[in-house]
Amino acid sequence: MRVQELCGTAVMQHGNCAAWDSCGCRGEQREGGSVIVLDYKDRRPLYEQVAERFRELIVRGILLPDTQMPSVRSQAMELSINPNTIQRAYSQLEQQGYIYSIKGKGSFVADTGGIMKEQRDRWREEFTGLAQKGVTLGISREEMEAILQKAAGKPMEQGAGGRQAEQDADRKQTGQDDAGKQVEQGSAGEKREKEGGKDS
Amino acid sequence: MIKAEHITKRFDDITAVDQVTAEIREGYVFGLIGTNGAGKSTFLRMASGVLKPDEGTVTIDGQPVWENPAVKSRFFYISDDQYFFPNSTPQEMMQFYRNLYPAFDEKRFAHLLESFGLKKDRKIHTFSKGMKKQLSVICGICAGTDYLFCDETFDGLDPVMRQTVKSLFANDMAERNLTPVIASHNLRELEDICDHVGLLHRGGILLSRDLDDMKLNLHKIQCVLRPGMEESAIVGLDVVKKEQTGSIYTLTVRGEEQQVRECMEACDPLFYELIPLSLEEIFISETEVAGYDIKALIL
Numbered sequence: 001m002r003v004q005e006l007c008g009t010a011v012m013q014h015g016n017c018a019a020w021d022s023c024g025c026r027g028e029q030r031e032g033g034s035v036i037v038l039d040y041k042d043r044r045p046l047y048e049q050v051a052e053r054f055r056e057l058i059v060r061g062i063l064l065p066d067t068q069m070p071s072v073r074s075q076a077m078e079l080s081i082n083p084n085t086i087q088r089a090y091s092q093l094e095q096q097g098y099i100y101s102i103k104g105k106g107s108f109v110a111d112t113g114g115i116m117k118e119q120r121d122r123w124r125e126e127f128t129g130l131a132q133k134g135v136t137l138g139i140s141r142e143e144m145e146a147i148l149q150k151a152a153g154k155p156m157e158q159g160a161g162g163r164q165a166e167q168d169a170d171r172k173q174t175g176q177d178d179a180g181k182q183v184e185q186g187s188a189g190e191k192r193e194k195e196g197g198k199d200s
Numbered sequence: 201m202i203k204a205e206h207i208t209k210r211f212d213d214i215t216a217v218d219q220v221t222a223e224i225r226e227g228y229v230f231g232l233i234g235t236n237g238a239g240k241s242t243f244l245r246m247a248s249g250v251l252k253p254d255e256g257t258v259t260i261d262g263q264p265v266w267e268n269p270a271v272k273s274r275f276f277y278i279s280d281d282q283y284f285f286p287n288s289t290p291q292e293m294m295q296f297y298r299n300l301y302p303a304f305d306e307k308r309f310a311h312l313l314e315s316f317g318l319k320k321d322r323k324i325h326t327f328s329k330g331m332k333k334q335l336s337v338i339c340g341i342c343a344g345t346d347y348l349f350c351d352e353t354f355d356g357l358d359p360v361m362r363q364t365v366k367s368l369f370a371n372d373m374a375e376r377n378l379t380p381v382i383a384s385h386n387l388r389e390l391e392d393i394c395d396h397v398g399l400l401h402r403g404g405i406l407l408s409r410d411l412d413d414m415k416l417n418l419h420k421i422q423c424v425l426r427p428g429m430e431e432s433a434i435v436g437l438d439v440v441k442k443e444q445t446g447s448i449y450t451l452t453v454r455g456e457e458q459q460v461r462e463c464m465e466a467c468d469p470l471f472y473e474l475i476p477l478s479l480e481e482i483f484i485s486e487t488e489v490a491g492y493d494i495k496a497l498i499l
Contacts (some may be wrong), residue, residue: 029389040388040392043475043476043477044476045415045416046392046414047412071374072375073370073371073375076367076370076371076373076374077367077370077371078367080363080364080366080367080370080392080393081366081370081392081393082229082370082373082392082393082394082395083373083374083394084227084228084373084395088412097234115367116272197393
C-alpha cells in the first residue's frame with residue numbers, strides 16, 4: 001500500500017496495540033492503519049502537528065483530490081486524542097484551502113493546484129535568493145549541486161504528487177547525470193534538514 | 201455548562217478550596233491540574249454534590265447540584281477511591297447504576313466488559329486495582345451522562361488501557377458530546393487530551409485557559425548577549441523567570457510569539473532562540489511564581 005510505503009515510520013502506531021480489539025468501536029470496521037502519527041516529543045500544539053501531517057500527505061499526492069478525509073471521530077479514536085483537536089486541524093486545513101467540507105458528508109481533499117503554484121512561486125523566489133547568497137559566500141557550483149542531488153533523492157519528490165516537483169527539479173538540474181550516485185548518501189543529512197526545518 | 205462560583209470548602213482549620221470560580225463548557229475536555237493537596241479532589245467532590253460548599257454554589261445549566269437528583273443524573277463521578285458494594289459483581293453494579301441513570305447502555309456495558317476481559321459475574325473484590333479502575337470507567341462511559349468526572353482515573357491504568365480509555369472518550373465526545381473533566385497531575389496525559397486547563401494551587405485557581413492559548417502565551421528564550429551588553433538592555437518583555445549560566449540567559453516570558461520576537465530583534469543579542477514550553481514546564485513556572493518551588497527548598 002502506497003501510504004504505508006511512504007510513511008513507513010509514521011504508520012502503525014496502533015499496529016502492535018491490542019487496544020483496537022477492545023476499544024469500544026462496537027464492531028465497526030477499522031480502515032487500514034493510522035494514516036498519520038504524532039510525535040509526542042514535538043512541542044507544538046497537537047492540532048498543528050495533525051494539520052501538518054495531512055498537508056504533507058495532500059501535497060505529496062498521497063491523498064488525492066476529492067478523497068474523503070477520515071471522520072473526526074474515527075481519527076480521534078485512532079490517535080486517542082481529543083476530537084476537538086482534530087476538528088481544529090481540519091478547520092485550519094479548510095481555511096488554507098487543502099480540504100473542503102460538505103455538510104452532512106464530511107471533509108474532502110481539495111484540488112491544491114492553486115496553492116501549490118503559489119508555494120512553488122514563493123519557493124523559486126526564496127531559492128533564487130539563497131543561491132545568490134551562496135555565490136557571494138563562495139560556495140562552489142559542485143557543492144550546490146550536491147545539495148540539490150540530496151534533496152532530489154528524497155522519497156517525497158518521488159511520490160505521485162511530485163509530478164510538478166520533478167519538472168521543477170529537471171529545470172534546476174540540467175546537465176547532471178550522476179543523480180543516482182548521491183541519493184544514498186543523502187538520507188542522514190536529509191533528516192537533519194527536515195528537523196531543522198521543523199524548528200523554524 | 202458547569203459553573204462554580206466562589207466556592208470555598210474548609211475542613212476544620214484547613215481551607216481546601218478557597219473562592220474558586222470556574223466554568224466548564226460542554227463538549228470540551230476540562231483538565232484540572234494542581235500541586236499535591238491543591239484541592240482538586242475536593243473541587244470535584246463539590247462539583248458532584250458529594251460535599252456541600254461552605255460558601256458559593258455549583259450549578260449545571262443554572263440548576264444547583266447539591267441535593268438535586270435530576271441534575272446529578274447528568275454526570276458520573278469516578279472517584280479516586282471507587283466504591284463497590286461489598287461482595288458485588290460487575291453485573292450487580294450495572295443493575296444498580298441502571299436504576300440511577302436512565303440512559304445506561306446495557307448492551308455496550310456487556311460488550312466493553314467482554315472486550316476488556318472482565319468477567320461480569322466475578323466478585324469485584326477479587327479484581328486488581330487496575331481492573332477496578334477499568335470497571336468504573338466502563339460504568340461511567342455506559343451511564344450515558346453529559347459529564348464524566350474522573351479523579352486520577354488514568355493513574356493505575358497501563359499504557360494500552362490509557363490509550364483505549366482515551367479512544368473511548370474521543371468516541372463519546374464526537375458521538376454524543378460527552379464532557380470529560382479530568383483531575384490529574386500527570387501532565388503528559390492531560391496535554392494530549394485537554395482543551396481547557398484549570399490550574400489549582402493551595403486551594404485557589406491560578407489560571408484557567410485554553411491549553412493552546414497557554415502554550416502560545418508563554419515562551420522560553422535562550423539568548424547570548426553581545427559582550428558589554430547588560431541584561432537590562434532587554435526591554436519590553438514580561439519576564440516571569442530568569443536564569444543565567446555563564447553568558448547564556450534563559451528567560452521565561454509571557455506574550456505572543458511575534459511580539460517576543462520583535463523585542464528580541466530590537467535589542468539585538470548575539471544569539472537567541474525561542475523554545476516552546478511543555479505543559480509540565482508551564483505548570484512548574486506558574487506554580488513557582490505562586491511560591492511553589494520545592495527544588496529551592498531541598499537544594
